[in-house]
Amino acid sequence: MRILQLLTVLALGAAHGIAQTGRTLPTDTLATVGTSVITAKDFLERFELMPWPGKDRRAEHDSAKVKALRSLVAERLLAQEAAARGVGRDSTTVRQIDALERLMARDALYRREVTGRIQISDRDLSAGMKRYPREVRVLFLHAPDQDAARSLRQIVRRPGVVDSLLQTISPELLYRVDSMNVTFGIIDQVLEDTVYALSAKRRLSGPFRSETFGWGLVAYLDSWPFADAQKKSIPDRIHQVENVVRARKQSDRAGKYMGSILSPQRAEADPVMFERFAAALHGVMLEDTAARATRTGFRFGANDLDAVERILGADVHLPLVRVASGAFSVRDVIDAFKSREFQFTALHPELFRNRLNVMIKDAVGSELMSREAYRQRLQNADVVQHDVSVWADYWTAAAMKRALQDTVTVGDDEVVAYFIAHAAVLGRMYEVNIREVLSDSLTTALTVLERVLGGTPLTAMTGQTSRRAWAPRGGVSGFFRVDSLPELGITALVTDSGRVAGPVRLAGGYSVFEVLGKRRIPGDTTASVPPVDSLLAYGRRMLRGERQMQVVTDAVGDLAQKAGTRVFEDRLRALKVTESNMVTRRYIGFGGVITAVPTISPLWEWKDPGRPKDIP
Numbered sequence: 001m002r003i004l005q006l007l008t009v010l011a012l013g014a015a016h017g018i019a020q021t022g023r024t025l026p027t028d029t030l031a032t033v034g035t036s037v038i039t040a041k042d043f044l045e046r047f048e049l050m051p052w053p054g055k056d057r058r059a060e061h062d063s064a065k066v067k068a069l070r071s072l073v074a075e076r077l078l079a080q081e082a083a084a085r086g087v088g089r090d091s092t093t094v095r096q097i098d099a100l101e102r103l104m105a106r107d108a109l110y111r112r113e114v115t116g117r118i119q120i121s122d123r124d125l126s127a128g129m130k131r132y133p134r135e136v137r138v139l140f141l142h143a144p145d146q147d148a149a150r151s152l153r154q155i156v157r158r159p160g161v162v163d164s165l166l167q168t169i170s171p172e173l174l175y176r177v178d179s180m181n182v183t184f185g186i187i188d189q190v191l192e193d194t195v196y197a198l199s200a201k202r203r204l205s206g207p208f209r210s211e212t213f214g215w216g217l218v219a220y221l222d223s224w225p226f227a228d229a230q231k232k233s234i235p236d237r238i239h240q241v242e243n244v245v246r247a248r249k250q251s252d253r254a255g256k257y258m259g260s261i262l263s264p265q266r267a268e269a270d271p272v273m274f275e276r277f278a279a280a281l282h283g284v285m286l287e288d289t290a291a292r293a294t295r296t297g298f299r300f301g302a303n304d305l306d307a308v309e310r311i312l313g314a315d316v317h318l319p320l321v322r323v324a325s326g327a328f329s330v331r332d333v334i335d336a337f338k339s340r341e342f343q344f345t346a347l348h349p350e351l352f353r354n355r356l357n358v359m360i361k362d363a364v365g366s367e368l369m370s371r372e373a374y375r376q377r378l379q380n381a382d383v384v385q386h387d388v389s390v391w392a393d394y395w396t397a398a399a400m401k402r403a404l405q406d407t408v409t410v411g412d413d414e415v416v417a418y419f420i421a422h423a424a425v426l427g428r429m430y431e432v433n434i435r436e437v438l439s440d441s442l443t444t445a446l447t448v449l450e451r452v453l454g455g456t457p458l459t460a461m462t463g464q465t466s467r468r469a470w471a472p473r474g475g476v477s478g479f480f481r482v483d484s485l486p487e488l489g490i491t492a493l494v495t496d497s498g499r500v501a502g503p504v505r506l507a508g509g510y511s512v513f514e515v516l517g518k519r520r521i522p523g524d525t526t527a528s529v530p531p532v533d534s535l536l537a538y539g540r541r542m543l544r545g546e547r548q549m550q551v552v553t554d555a556v557g558d559l560a561q562k563a564g565t566r567v568f569e570d571r572l573r574a575l576k577v578t579e580s581n582m583v584t585r586r587y588i589g590f591g592g593v594i595t596a597v598p599t600i601s602p603l604w605e606w607k608d609p610g611r612p613k614d615i616p
Contacts, residue, residue, distance in 0.1 A: 030069055030572050033076040034563035040575055043069055045390070047577060049584040049596045056581040065572050070604035073567060077559040078397035078552075087403050088396030097392050099335045103588050104384040105373035106366065110589020112378070114254045120245050128241035131184040131196050135226040138195055139219040140210075142176040149207035149215045156217065157204055178213075183226055185244040188212040195220075258365065258590055261372050265323060267364055269357070273320045277330055278353050280311040285347060299343040305334045321364050325371055328364055336363035339592040366591035394598035401601075404555050405548035412494070415539040419490045427483025429529050430520055432492040435475045436513035437461050438468040438506070445503035445510035452500050458514050476516065493518055494536045557607030567608065 031038040047055070047068050054064030082088040141156065143149035152173045182195040188211045198205060198220040205218045229237055284307045285292055285300055292298045309316050312330060319327035328336075342359045344352055378384060419426055435458055439445040452458050462475025470477050482489030487506050495501045495515045502512035518532050530538040559565075584596040 028571055029568065030575075031073050031565065031567045033073055033565050034080060036076060036080075038069070038072055038076065040571070043072065043572075043575070044577070046072060046597050046600055048580070050599045051581045051583060052600060053602075055577065056579050058579060061577060062573050065575065065577065066569055067602070067604040068600050069567060069569075069572055070606070070608075071600050071602055073560070073565060074556045074603040074606055075393060075397040075601065077556055077563060077565065078400040079393040080563070081555075081559055082396040082400035082403075085400070085403075088399035090399065093395050093399055095335070096395055097388065099339070100391050100594075101379055101384065101388050102367070102370040102374075103339055103592055103594065104387045105379040105381075106370040106592070107589045108378040108381050108384050109369060109373040109376065110254065113257050114250050114589060117253065118246055118249045120242055120249070124245045125238065125241055128184060128245055129237065131192070132237055132241055133226055133229040134184075134196075134223050136182045136195050136198070136223040137221045138180060138182060138198070139221060140178045140180055140191075140213060141174055141217045141219065142178070142213060143173060143207070143215045143217070144175060146207060146209070146215055148173045149217060153204070153207055153217055156219070179221070183228075184241070189248060191218070194218055254590065258369060262365055262368055265325065265368060267321050267323045267361070267368075269321050269360065270319055273315075273318055273330060274353075274357070274360075276312065276315070277308070277320060277333075278356050280308045281305075281356070282347070282349065282352050284308055284311070285344075289347065294343060297343045297345040298347055299341075302338050305337055309334060321360065323364070323368065325368070328367060332367065333360055333363055336367050336592075339588065339594055340366075341593055362591060369590040391598055394601075398601070401552050404552050408544055408547045408551055410540050410544045410547065412536065412540075415536060415543055416490055416494055418543045419494070419539055420486050423483045423486035423490055427481060427486055427489060428521070430482045430489075430493055430518065430532065430535075431479040431522075432477075432482060432489055432515065433479045433517040434477050434488075434492050434513040434515055435459065435462065436468055436470075436477060436488075436511055437475060438471075438508060439503075439510050439512070442503060442505075442510050445512050448512045449500070449502060452512065458500065458512070479517065479519070481521070488513070493532065494539075552603065553606050556603065560606060560608065565608075 029037045029039055030043055043065075047065070052064055052068050054060035054067075057064075079088075141152060143152050152169070155169060155173070182192060184192065184196075186192050190208060191210045191212065194205045194208050194210075195218055198218065200220065203220040207215065207217060209215050229240075232240065281300065281304065284304045285298060289298065292300060292304075309331065316331040316334070317329050320330045320333050321328040337359070340359075340363060344355050346352070373379065437445075437448050437458060439448060448458075448461055451461065459474050462471050468475065468477075480489065482493055485506075488504060488511055491501060491504050492513060492515050497515045497517060500512065500514045503510040504513075520529055520532065585593055586596040587593050
């Protein structure tokens with residue numbers, strides 16, 4: 001198994017994501033949140049490795065940093081409140097934290113047993129520096145097996161054969177010929193070693209088994225300066241060579257160490273549960289193959305795995321793979337899959353099951369390495385606890401935020417009032433047509449409504465009672481734009497067609513009306529304008545969303561006051577940040593990949609109890 005660690009990820013392990021920039025992390029406090037602090041190191045870990053509005057524009061750095069820090073303070077306050085209230089102990093959050101701790105413990109084991117033991121010698125660098133500047137073109141002569149490769153070499157070593165007689169060789173010895181360019185750092189190191197041993201004087205290799213292509217020979221054709229290397233300075237070349245050598249040594253050592261842990265253990269899949277799991281996942285992926293298609297196959301995501309859980313129900317707790325150290329349930333395997341990047345080359349049932357079997361084997365192997373990490377108590381290591389606490393705060397703060405938002409309710413009357421307040425914008429998009437009686441007093445309006453409910457047509461009263469200009473035409477207004485009469489127009493807009501509503505208090509009296517029609521402005525096809533029939537539901541979501549945000553913002557302000565929170569913006573402004581705005585991924589030792597750190601949830605508009613410029 002190849003374990004590839006990206007440079008940014010390797011740096012993340014020991015220095016929490018900033019070491020790759022080569023600068024020393026500042027440790028002065030940027031904010032105090034109760035008894036805890038947010039340091040520059042904490043801030044940079046979150047701010048540098050994930051996108052944030054304004055980070056890619058130097059002129060906006062000060063504003064962007066302040067908003068990000070205040071949002072981190074809000075997250076810390078919400079996480080602390082969640083702990084005090086017991087929020088965030090639901091099964092989903094606990095499961096997320098447990099799964100993450102297993103990943104981080106395994107990564108700590110990898111750093112200790114693999115990356116921590118890698119040494120790059122001068123000999124390694126020298127060999128790499130000789131190969132890196134040169135690109136080599138060769139013919140790969142594919143042979144069925146080792147004996148065929150030996151016989152093939154005896155034939156092609158004769159003068160002229162490689163150039164002119166390859167097509168005359170029996171397919172029992174030579175079944176394919178490929179031309180390829182080889183550079184330093186390719187995945188297939190055996191092929192690379194063989195190719196770079198050739199030259200214009202030694203043009204043919206001996207038989208060898210390529211990690212990628214199997215048995216065969218290579219014949220030298222030509223070589224030239226490698227363009228990528230030519231663009232780099234000598235220090236940059238050395239850096240690139242070091243990266244390749246380190247990755248290869250890590251892969252080799254990781255494979256050997258992993259083998260020493262896994263080889264004594266025997267894992268066996270339960271055939272019944274495997275078939276049920278395979279059928280459920282296969283069925284989910286077939287529901288929309290286009291959405292899951294990639295250039296080389298089909299990929300599934302967390303939503304697909306959640307769907308499989310729903311299909312299997314309580315049976316997700318049954319053993320899928322049995323191991324002496326303890327069985328792995330279907331749910332355990334699903335959790336392991338969520339931190340892996342797998343894909344199927346095809347969805348043919350047999351091929352799908354074969355690939356799934358390999359995927360489960362790889363995932364279980366990684367989980368067994370997590371168990372080894374736990375056996376060595378690496379889950380208690382400071383670096384593991386730090387990484388887990390960062391995500392745990394993020395998840396529990398989100399749970400606290402949801403708990404606060406769930407307290408918000410919105411009634412239809414409140415939605416109408418909200419629409420009336422925003423009629424200048426909303427009302428321009430709609431028209432209504434009503435039949436109306438406008439009365440001087442509430443008593444008269446109630447009498448009108450009583451008679452209508454008693455069976456008297458509203459038309460019969462429009463000429464006698466209504467004060468509206470359109471009373472002479474049976475009280476029919478004709479279509480008018482809602483913002484021209486906001487209180488009446490909005491109320492009519494959210495009332496079902498054909499229904500009588502009122503009394504509605506207006507500037508000119510009290511209105512009882514029947515809705516004859518309502519529509520978007522003719523010709524307006526703006527996609528963002530909700531259909532008339534869904535307007536009330538749309539308004540309910542909008543108003544509830546605004547109030548939910550306000551509830552959370554107010555709660556954070558109250559918590560900041562109680563905790564004695566302080567934010568030191570002067571220190572923050574002096575902190576240098578990069579303009580890179582991208583998602584950073586973290587590759588986990590012995591398999592797995594996650595987002596490097598949680599994104600910062602924007603929540604900066606809370607009331608600050610005070611902003612001292614600096615600590616005295």
